[in-house]
Amino acid sequence: MAYTRQQWLTLIVFAIADFCSAVCVSLQAPFYPMMAESKGATPTQYGFVFGIFELTVFIVSPIYGNYLYKIGPKFMFNAGIFTTASTCILFGFLDRINDCNAFIGLSFAIRIVEAMGNSGFLTASFSIIAKEFPENVGATFACLETCFGLGMIVGPTLGGALFELGGYTLPFVSLGCLLLAAASLTYCILPSYTNESKGGEEEKSGSMLQLIKIPAIALAAYAIMASSISIGFLQATLEPHLRPLQMSPFQLGLMFVLNGATYGLFAPVWGFLCDKLINPRIVVIFGAFVVITSFTLIGPAPFLPIPTTLPVCIVALVLHGTGFGAELVATFTSAHRDAVLNGFPDDIQTYGLVSGMWTSTFALGAFIGPSAAGALFDLVGFSWATVFVTVLHLLVAVFFILNMCCTARRRPSTGIYTKIHHSLAQTDPEKAGLITGTDDKTPLIRSISDSSYFSATSDSSEEYYVY
Template sequence: MLFTLPDFTKRQWLTLVVFGVADFCNAICVSLQAPFYPKEAERKGATATEYGLVFGIFELVVFLVSPFYGQNLNRIGPKFLFNGGIFTVGTCAILFGLLDKVEGHYPFIILSFLIRIIEAMGNAAFLTASFAIIAKEFPDNVATTFASLETFFGLGLIVGPTVGGALYEMGGYTTPFAVLGSALFLSAIMTAFVLPPNGEAEVNTKEGASLFKVLKIPGVLLASCSIIVTSMSIGFLQATLEPHLRQFSLSPVVLGLMFVINGGTYALTAPFYGWLCDKKVLPKVITVMGCISIIIGFSMVGPAPFFPGSTVLWVCIVGLVFHGLGIAAQLVASFTDALRTCVAHGFPNNLETYGLISGLWTSTFALGAFIGPSLAGILYDHMGFRNGTMVVVGLNAIVGIVVVIFICCAKRTPAYKEVVTQEDLKSNMSLTDSGSHLLSNGHHTPSGRANSVAIERPPGMNGIITCNSYKNRHGTWHMKDTGAVLIGPYSSSYGSLESRGFLESLA
C-alpha cells in the first residue's frame, strides 16, 4: 500500500501547519542557549556544575508539572493552556537573553534558575495541550499527526543551537533570544485565530481520572517504561558521545553533525511509524521494533564489549542511524498505545483522557531525559563508554521482552459482544403480548427475551464518540444520547466511525 496524504479538512490542515510552526519555534527557543550560555555563565563566575543544573532543572520541572496539566486540562482549557505555554516560553526566552546585563555570580545563577523553571512550566503546558488537541482534532490519524509534530519539534532541537550560534555571532548574547522569542510570540498569535474553540466542558467525566489509575493498567505502564528507557538513551548519548569520539580528533563541524544523525533520522522516520500505527499495526509491535533498533544502535556505537576490535567511525555512524530509527518507533508507538489502551479499559473517549495521557507522555519523557545524562556520567566515569552502553542495551532488552510476553499473553477482544440495554428491557416488556419482536438484524425472536444488540468495540468503552472537532462533542453520537447499534469495525483511532455507510442505512 502506497503512503498517501490523509484526507484532512481545510481547518485540520491549517491546525497542523500552525502546530508545526509552533512546535518548531518552541523547540528552537528551548534549545538555542546550548552553544553560548556556558561561556556567559563562566564569565559571571559560575561553575560547570551550576550551569549544568540550570539545564537539568528544566527536565525535572517538566516531569513534575506535566501530570498536573494533563489532569486539569479540561478545566483550564486546551487552547488557553496551549497559547499560555507558548507565550510563557517566548517571554522566558527574551528574559534569558537579558542575563548578560546581570552583574554578580549569585544573582546571575539565581535568575537563570528562575527563568528556566518558569520556561519549563510553559513548555510542559504547551506540549501537554498540543498532544491532547491532536488526539481530539485528528481522531482518525492520531499517530500520523503526532509523529509529524514530533518531526517539527525534532528539527527545532537540531536547528536551535545552529541558528542561535549564528545570531550570537552576528549580534551578541541578546540577539538570538530576542529574535526567536518574538517568532514564538507570532506563532502564538496564529494559533489564537486558527485553533477551534474549547467548547463546553465534557459531560462524561463522572469520575475524575487520575494518573495512578492510568498506571495501574499494564499496557499503559509498559508504554511509560518504553518512553523512559528511550529518552534515557537520548540523554546518555548527549552526555557521553563527545568524549567517546575524541579519539577521532573530529573538527567542531563534523562533531556537531554526529549529534544530528540520530535526531535527523528520528525526525525523518517518525511520520512513517505514525502511519504504520494508524494503519492498524499494533503499536506494541512497533515498540518491540524500536527496542531492537536501539539495541543494535548502541551495540554498534560503542561497540559493545563482546565485539572484538576498537571503535570504527563509520560503524558508529550506522549505529546512530539505528538509534534514530529506534527512538522514532518507540516514542510514536508509546503515545498511541497508551491512549488506545486507556479507552479500551473504560476511560472516557474525551479530552480529559487525552490530556491525562499527554501529561503522562511528557512527564515520563522528561524523567528519562533527566535520569539519562545523570546516569551516563556515572557509568562513563566508572565503567567507560563501551561497558556503560550495556546498561541502556539491557533496559531496552527487558522492555522488549516484557512487551513480547504481553502481546502473546494478552486476551483477544471478542469480535462481537451482546449488550442488553435499559431501553431494550422496557421495549421487551411492552411487546410481551405480541409473541415476538425484531432483533437489530431484522430477524424475529421469541417474546420474553431482551432485545440484544451485537456491537464491536473495545471492552469498557462506554459510548461511541466521533470527534473531528471540539464542537461535535455533544453531537448525535454522544454517549448519553445514543442507543446501541450494530456497527462495523471500530476505528483504531479513538472512537471514530469507519462504517458510515452502514450506519446511514440504519437511520
C-alpha cells in the same frame, strides 16, 4: 482520509509553533556555558540549569494533564507558548548581571518558568492532536515531532550564528519574538475545545494514578522513559567517546545531528504504520531491538571485538534515530487507545491525562539519561556504560512481548483498533469485524465503558472499539 480546512489550519499552526518553541528551548546550548563561566559559575552549577528544565517538566506535566479539561486546551496551549517566548526573551538579558549567585539563581528561576510553559504547550498540543485527528493520531503526532526535532537542530545553529552577529542578547530576543508571533497566530486560528460527554453531563475521566495502573499504559510509560534515557545518554557522553577519532568541530556537530535527523525522517512512517497497518506494540518491540543493536555497535559492546571507527558510529547513530522514533511514536499512539479500551471516556480529559503522562515520563528519562551516563562513564567507561541502555531496551522488548501474549489469550486481535457504532453491529456484524465465538455464534463486541464483552444484538446506543 481527507483533512478538513480546520484540520489543515490546526496542523500548520502546530507545525510553526512546535518548530519555534524547539528553537527557543535549545538555542542557548552553544554559548550559555561560556557566559556562565565568565560570571564565575562552575560546570556543575550551569549543568543543573539545563537539567532543571526536564525535572520541572516531569513534575508539572501530570498536573497539567489532570486539569487540562478545566483550564481548556486552547488557553493552556497559548499560555504555554506565551510563557516560553517571554522567558526566552528574559534569558537574553542575564548577561547584564555580574554577581555569580544572582546570575545562576535567575537562570534557574527563568528556566523553571520556561519549562512550565513548554510543558503546558506540549500537553495541550498532544491532547488537541488526539481530538482533531482521531483516525490519524500517530501520523499527525509524528509529523509535528519532525517539526520539533528540526527546531532542536536549528536552534543551536541559528543561536550561534546570531550570537556571533549581535552578542548574547540578540538570539534570545529575536527568536523569542518569533515565538510570540506564532502564539498570536495560534490564538486567532485554534478553536475552543470543551469536554464533550453524553447527555451534556460531565463524565469523570479518572486520575493519572488510575491511568498508570493499566498494565499496557505502565509499559508504554517505561518504554518512553527508556527511549529518552537513550538520547540523553548520547548527548552527555558521545563527544568524549568520539574524541580519539580527532574530528573537527563541524564533523562532531554533524554526528550529533544524525540520530535526530533520522528520527525526524522516519517518524511520519511509524505514525502511518501505527494508524493503519501494524499493532503499535509490534512497532515498539521492533524499535527496542533496533536501539539495542545501535548501542551494541557504538559502544562497542565489551563482549564484541569491534573497533571504534567513524563508519560504525555513523551506522549506530542512524539506527538509534530509527529505533528511538519507532518507540516514541508507537507508545503515544497505543497509550490513547489503551486508555479508552480500559474504561476511560473518549474525550479531551482523557487526552490530557495521557498527554501529561507521555510528556512527564519523557522528561524524567531526559533528566536521568545524562545524569546516569556521566556517572557510569566515569565509573566503568563508555563501552560498559552502554550495557545499561541495552538492558533497559531489552526489558522493553521482553515486557511488550509478554503483554501481547497475555492479551492474545484473552481476545482475538486484528492488530488494529477500529471504532464502530452499535447500529452497524446490529445491521451487519460481519462488516463491523466483530468478535464471534459464543456457542450460538452471536457476535460479541468490546465496550469502551467497562472493557467487557456484549452481544451485538443487545439494546444499546454506545460506540465500541474492536481490537
